[in-house]
Amino acid sequence: MYLRLNSVSKLFTDTDKKTLQNISLEVEEGEFICIVGPSGCGKSTLLNLIAGLDHPTSGSIILDGREIHGPGADRVVMFQEAALYPWLNVKENVLFGLQAAGHPKTVQQEIAEKYLKLVRLWQYKDYPIHQISGGMKQRVALARALALDSKLLLMDEPFSALDKQTIHILRGELEEIWEKHRKTILYVTHSVEEAVYFSDRVVVMAENPGRIKDIIPIPFDRPRNIEHPDFVALRKQILSQVQLSARKIAAEEFDKAEGDEIK
Amino acid sequence: MKGKKFAGNILFFILLILLWQLMYTASCDWFHWAKPYAVPSPAGVADCIVYLLSNGTLLTAIVGSLLRVSFGFAISVLIGSILGASIVAFDYLAQNLKPLILGIQTLPSICWVPFAILWFGLTESAIIFVVVMGSAFGIALSIESGIKNVPPIYIKAAKTMGVDSLHLYLRVIFPAALPAFVAGLKQGWSFAWRALMSGEVMSASVGLGYTLMVGRDLADINQVMTIMLVIICIGILIDKRIFTLAEHHILKKRGLL
Numbered sequence: 001m002y003l004r005l006n007s008v009s010k011l012f013t014d015t016d017k018k019t020l021q022n023i024s025l026e027v028e029e030g031e032f033i034c035i036v037g038p039s040g041c042g043k044s045t046l047l048n049l050i051a052g053l054d055h056p057t058s059g060s061i062i063l064d065g066r067e068i069h070g071p072g073a074d075r076v077v078m079f080q081e082a083a084l085y086p087w088l089n090v091k092e093n094v095l096f097g098l099q100a101a102g103h104p105k106t107v108q109q110e111i112a113e114k115y116l117k118l119v120r121l122w123q124y125k126d127y128p129i130h131q132i133s134g135g136m137k138q139r140v141a142l143a144r145a146l147a148l149d150s151k152l153l154l155m156d157e158p159f160s161a162l163d164k165q166t167i168h169i170l171r172g173e174l175e176e177i178w179e180k181h182r183k184t185i186l187y188v189t190h191s192v193e194e195a196v197y198f199s200d201r202v203v204v205m206a207e208n209p210g211r212i213k214d215i216i217p218i219p220f221d222r223p224r225n226i227e228h229p230d231f232v233a234l235r236k237q238i239l240s241q242v243q244l245s246a247r248k249i250a251a252e253e254f255d256k257a258e259g260d261e262i263k
Numbered sequence: 264m265k266g267k268k269f270a271g272n273i274l275f276f277i278l279l280i281l282l283w284q285l286m287y288t289a290s291c292d293w294f295h296w297a298k299p300y301a302v303p304s305p306a307g308v309a310d311c312i313v314y315l316l317s318n319g320t321l322l323t324a325i326v327g328s329l330l331r332v333s334f335g336f337a338i339s340v341l342i343g344s345i346l347g348a349s350i351v352a353f354d355y356l357a358q359n360l361k362p363l364i365l366g367i368q369t370l371p372s373i374c375w376v377p378f379a380i381l382w383f384g385l386t387e388s389a390i391i392f393v394v395v396m397g398s399a400f401g402i403a404l405s406i407e408s409g410i411k412n413v414p415p416i417y418i419k420a421a422k423t424m425g426v427d428s429l430h431l432y433l434r435v436i437f438p439a440a441l442p443a444f445v446a447g448l449k450q451g452w453s454f455a456w457r458a459l460m461s462g463e464v465m466s467a468s469v470g471l472g473y474t475l476m477v478g479r480d481l482a483d484i485n486q487v488m489t490i491m492l493v494i495i496c497i498g499i500l501i502d503k504r505i506f507t508l509a510e511h512h513i514l515k516k517r518g519l520l
Contacts, residue, residue: 051423073425083420086517087438096434097424130518148424 002029002184003050003152008059010045010210019045021209023059030182034195035203036238038246042210043188047154050186051077064151073101076145077154080161082137084129084144091116091125094144101148115143118177135166139173146177155187159194171197175223192239196231197224202238206245214241280305300482307485308492315489320474325493327469328459331387335394336455342399343451347406361407364400372397372458376465390462397458398451405447409440442513449506456498471497 003026010020020042027033035043048054050061052071061068063075076097084093091112098108116122119139124132132140138158145153159167175198178185189195195202199218206213216238224231287304290296315321346364350356375396383389413436421435463472471490478486514520 053419053422071419071422071425073423075423077420077423079416079420081416083416085417085435085438086519087441096421097426099434100421100424100426100430128516128518144424154423 001026002031002064003027003186004062005050006060006062008046008049008056008061010042010049010054011057019210020049020056021211023210023212025203025212025215027184027186029184031200032178032185032187032198033201033203034187034189034199035205036189036192036195036242037205037210037213038207038242039190040210041205041207041245043205044156045210046205047077047156047186047188050152051075051154053077073097073148074151075154076148076150076152077156078138078141078145078158080157082134082141084137084140086129088129089125090121090127090129090132090140093129093140094147097144097148111147112143115147116140118146119143119173133166134162135170138162138170142174142177146181146183151184153183153185155185157189158187160190167194172223174198179222192235192242193226196220196235196238197226204238204241207248213245301484303484303488308489311483311485311489315474315486321489321493323469324471324474324490325497327467328463328471329497331390331463331467331470332394332455332459335391335459336398336452338391338395339399339402339451339455340448342395343402343447344406346399346403347410350403350407351410357407361404364403368400368404371461372454373461375458376461379462380465385466389466390459393462393465394455394458397461398455401454402447402451405443405450406440409443409447410436412443413439442510442517442519445506445510445513449502449510452501452506453498456494456501460494 005023005025008020008023012019023046025033035046037043045054049056050063050068052068052075055069068075085096088096094112094116095108098111103111113122113125116125119142121136121139121143124136129137129140141158159170162170171194177183178198185198187195187198192202196218202216202218203212204214204216205211216234218234220228220231226232226235284305287302291299291302291304312321315324346360350361350364372393375393379389379392383392417435417439418431421431426434459470460472460475463470464476465472467473471494475487475490475494478484478490511520
């Protein structure tokens with residue numbers, strides 16, 4: 001098994017709430033996994049644990065036979081915000097990670113060029129970050145992440161801050177790139193449609209404590225048609241699962257707030 | 264448009280000088296409220312500038328003061344950076360030393376003069392000491408807040424790209440905090456310049472503060488006024504031509520201006 005999560009739990013000490021409880025998951029090399037769930041179910045926390053930015057309270061995470069103890073270039077993260085460095089231009093941002101990897105200068109240049117061309121931004125290579133659009137920023141971030149050729153690509157709602165049209169274009173691009181490179185991707189999203197569109201398997205999470213509720217394989221051929229009746233039916237089925245727990249949480253939070261007022 | 268603005272600036276200063284002349288004439292000649300030796304006049308100051316320039320006093324004083332403040336400011340930047348970085352690195356210092364530094368920073372630099380004289384005598388070192396005490400703490404605080412305010416996402420992103428901690432500082436934290444650093448240095452410079460005057464008034468043998476005191480001793484109010492104007496002009500010049508320019512350059516490159 002390529003990536004293995006052995007009953008991973010995470011407890012934040014400042015709240016007594018258990019954020020993640022007994023998460024066990026196995027991911028094959030080259031698999032595209034989407035994680036969906038109501039907000040607050042800990043899906044981003046899970047991604048942070050795999051990235052090594054945070055440590056599990058118990059359990060272990062093993063990637064390619066080695067346990068994860070801290071962040072590393074074998075697990076690059078793409079965040080909701082592009083997290084590009086505004087003091088560097090487009091190309092320099094892509095080069096940033098490559099410099100840390102210690103490739104020779106000429107090789108760095110070649111790799112940066114290859115991936116900027118892949119996301120179709122080569123002609124913008126000298127642009128300052130503040131002069132490109134939100135969608136372009138995420139494409140730069142994608143190029144920067146892909147350029148490191150990591151074992152695992154972790155994506156934390158990377159398109160959720162963008163407008164619908166841009167999302168559609170980027171989805172197509174990401175899928176194309178994934179087909180070509182067969183990266184192992186863990187993709188956190190709140191859009192069930194996105195999850196069914198991309199994944200080999202969808203991991204549905206529930207909240208309080210954050211846990212895996214269901215793992216649903218998506219059997220459709222690619223490229224997938226989001227208007228196909230089977231697609232829509234499966235999307236609705238998963239959505240109802242997510243919404244169920246979302247409604248439950250809303251009810252709980254509502255009650256709590258009312259209770260506080262009475263006191 | 265730009266020419267019009269410039270003309271407006273010139274007009275403003277001409278009006279200001281006319282008002283000054285009017286006040287001088289009114290108080291000394293018309294109503295005899297004040298003795299002429301107690302009130303500076305535009306003509307008197309102009310004469311004084313010519314006089315101090317022609318005998319070389321003004322230039323020597325300016326060079327002397329600038330050398331001194333540069334040296335003191337450099338020490339302040341060094342001490343401030345070390346102090347600021349240590350506060351960031353150690354929570355214990357952030358909790359205990361930072362409030363103290365905030366307190367010391369509010370202390371007018373002239374308060375350090377007695378210490379300076381007792382420890383260093385009437386020497387160059389005494390003046391440098393006052394300059395350093397006047398500006399190092401402000402710089403330390405701005406270094407600290409600059410580093411603290413680096414968006415965590417920049418650091419997270421770098422870590423997941425395999426950047427080690429040395430390079431994290433060099434390639435992410437330092438450039439990300441640079442605008443705050445420059446703003447801090449700008450403020451530190453103005454503190455240093457003020458502190459320098461406190462120091463020079465007390466013990467210098469060359470410098471603007473000293474020349475100002477000579478003016479006082481000779482009861483030459485025009486000389487005092489001349490030096491005050493020079494101090495203001497140099498302060499503005501360095502602020503605008505060096506620090507503000509650097510700040511604009513950095514912010515513009517990042518699309519923040």
